[in-house]
Amino acid sequence: MVSTFTSLHLSMDPAMSAALAALATVLLIALLLVSELVSTMEGRRGLFGRYLNVAILPLLVAFGVTVVLRIADALKG
Amino acid sequence: MKDDQAQSPRSTPIMRELRVSSPATSVAPAPSLTPPADLPDQERTVQLEAHLTLFIVAGLHLLAIGLAEAAVVWVDARLGLALYGVILFVLMVEAAFDREARFGRLCLGLTLLPLLRIVSLAIPLNRLDPLAWQLLVGAALFLAVAAAVHYLSLQPWQIGLRFELAPFGIAFIGLPLGLAEYYFLQPTPLLDAPTIAQLAVAPLVLILCTGFLEELIYRGVLLRVGREVLGARTAVVYVALLAAAMQLGWGSWQHMLWYFSVSLFFGWLVLKTGEIYTVSLTRGFTNVVFLIIAPLWLSGWL
Numbered sequence: 001m002v003s004t005f006t007s008l009h010l011s012m013d014p015a016m017s018a019a020l021a022a023l024a025t026v027l028l029i030a031l032l033l034v035s036e037l038v039s040t041m042e043g044r045r046g047l048f049g050r051y052l053n054v055a056i057l058p059l060l061v062a063f064g065v066t067v068v069l070r071i072a073d074a075l076k077g
Numbered sequence: 078m079k080d081d082q083a084q085s086p087r088s089t090p091i092m093r094e095l096r097v098s099s100p101a102t103s104v105a106p107a108p109s110l111t112p113p114a115d116l117p118d119q120e121r122t123v124q125l126e127a128h129l130t131l132f133i134v135a136g137l138h139l140l141a142i143g144l145a146e147a148a149v150v151w152v153d154a155r156l157g158l159a160l161y162g163v164i165l166f167v168l169m170v171e172a173a174f175d176r177e178a179r180f181g182r183l184c185l186g187l188t189l190l191p192l193l194r195i196v197s198l199a200i201p202l203n204r205l206d207p208l209a210w211q212l213l214v215g216a217a218l219f220l221a222v223a224a225a226v227h228y229l230s231l232q233p234w235q236i237g238l239r240f241e242l243a244p245f246g247i248a249f250i251g252l253p254l255g256l257a258e259y260y261f262l263q264p265t266p267l268l269d270a271p272t273i274a275q276l277a278v279a280p281l282v283l284i285l286c287t288g289f290l291e292e293l294i295y296r297g298v299l300l301r302v303g304r305e306v307l308g309a310r311t312a313v314v315y316v317a318l319l320a321a322a323m324q325l326g327w328g329s330w331q332h333m334l335w336y337f338s339v340s341l342f343f344g345w346l347v348l349k350t351g352e353i354y355t356v357s358l359t360r361g362f363t364n365v366v367f368l369i370i371a372p373l374w375l376s377g378w379l
Contacts, residue, residue, distance in 0.1 A: 001254075001258065001287070001324075001336060001339065001360050001363050001364055002287050002364055002367075002368070003193060003287075003291050003320065003323040003324065004193060004211070004215075004218075004286070004287060004290075004291070005197055005202060005214075005326075006150075006324070006326025006327045006328075007264060007265075007326060007327055007328060008154070008326040008328075009197065009198075009202045009326070010202065010264065010265055012154070012202065012203060013203075014201070014203060014204070016154060016155075017201035017202075017203060017204065019155055020154060020158055020198045020199055021200075021201065023155055023158050023162075023199075024158065024196075024198070024199030025199075027158075027162045027165075030162075031166075044173050044174050045173070047173045048169060048170065048172075048173035048174065050228065051173050051185060051228055052169060053224050053228075054169075054185065054188055054189075054221055054224040054228065055165055055169065055188060055192055055221070057217075057220040057221060058192055058196045058217035058218055058220050058221040059192075059196070059199070059217075061196070061216060061217035061220065062195075062196050062199040062200050062217055063199075065200050065205075066199070069201070069204055069205075
C-alpha cells in the first residue's frame with residue numbers, strides 16, 4: 001500500500017530520472033514565475049498566488065535534492 | 078443518495094462533530110444529496126442538477142488523475158509528469174477561482190496527488206538509499222500537506238489527528254494484509270542485505286512516510302474536503318478510487334481491486350472513529366511486511 005513509489009520507480013534508468021528531475025525543475029520555475037506575477041494582486045488572484053505555495057514548497061525540496069546530487073557527481077569527477 | 082449515515086439517530090457524536098465546519102472557514106456543512114421534500118419541484122430540480130454537476134466534475138478530476146498515472150506507467154513517465162503539471166495548475170486555478178467554495182476546497186486537496194507523483198518522480202530513487210529517499214519525499218510532501226491544511230483552515234481534529242476512541246488493535250490486521258500484498262506483487266526487496274541499524278530504522282520510516290503521510294493525504298485531507306462536496310459515503314468511495322488509481326504503477330489489476338477494497342474499509346473506519354492513527358498504523362504495518370519482512374523471509378535472510 002505504497003503510493004509514493006511503485007515498481008516503475010524501482011526499475012527506472014538514470015537517464016529517465018535525470019529527465020524527470022529537469023522537468024520538475026521547469027515546473028518549479030513556471031510556478032515561481034506565476035507566483036511572482038500574481039503576488040501583488042488582491043482578491044482571488046492573490047489567493048491563487050498563495051495556493052501556489054502548496055506546490056512550490058515540495059518542489060523546492062526536490063530541486064534541492066537534485067542540486068545536491070549534481071554537486072556530489074561533480075565532486076566525484 | 079442520501080447522506081443518511083450522518084443524519085441517522087444512530088450516528089456517533091464524532092460523526093456529527095466531523096460534519097461541522099471549522100469556525101475559521103466560511104464553508105457550509107456537508108450537503109444532503111437529496112433536496113428536502115418540501116422544496117418546490119423547480120428548486121429541487123435545480124439543486125439536483127447542481128449536485129449532479131459537482132459529481133460529474135469530481136469524476137472528471139478522478140479520470141484526469143487516472144489518465145496521468147496511466148501515462149506515467151504505460152506511455153512515458155515524462156509525458157505523465159507533464160500531464161500532472163498541467164493538472165496541478167488547473168486544480169490550483171479552480172481552487173482559487175471556483176465560485177462554489179466547497180468544490181474549490183476539494184480541488185486544493187486534490188493538488189496533493191499530482192504533487193505526490195511529481196515529487197516522487199523528481200527525486201531519483203536509484204541514486205539514493207531507499208530509506209533516505211522515503212524521508213526526503215516524505216519531508217517534501219509533509220510540507221505540501223501542512224500548506225494545504227493551512228490554506229483550507231482545517232483544524233487537526235478535522236483531519237483525524239485525535240487519539241480518542243482509537244482502536245489500535247485493528248492495526249495488526251496490517252500483518253496479513255502485508256502478506257496478501259506481497260503475494261500479489263512480489264516486489265524486489267527494499268533492503269537487499271540490511272544492517273541491524275537499517276532493520277531498526279526502516280519500519281519507523283515506512284510507518285511515518287508511507288503509513289501516516291499517505292493516510293493523512295487520503296483519509297485526512299481528501300476525505301475531509303471530499304465529504305463537504307460529495308457527502309460522507311460517496312467521499313469514501315471517491316477517495317478509495319483516487320487511492321487505487323495511484324497504485325497503477327504496480328501493474329496489477331488484482332492488487333488495485335484489493336487495494337480499493339482495503340481503502341473502502343479504511344474510509345469507513347475513519348468515519349466511525351474520527352481518527353487516522355489506526356489506519357496509518359495498519360498501512361505502516363502492511364508496508365513493513367510487504368517491503369521488508371516478507372521479501373527477506375522468503376529469500377532466507379531472516
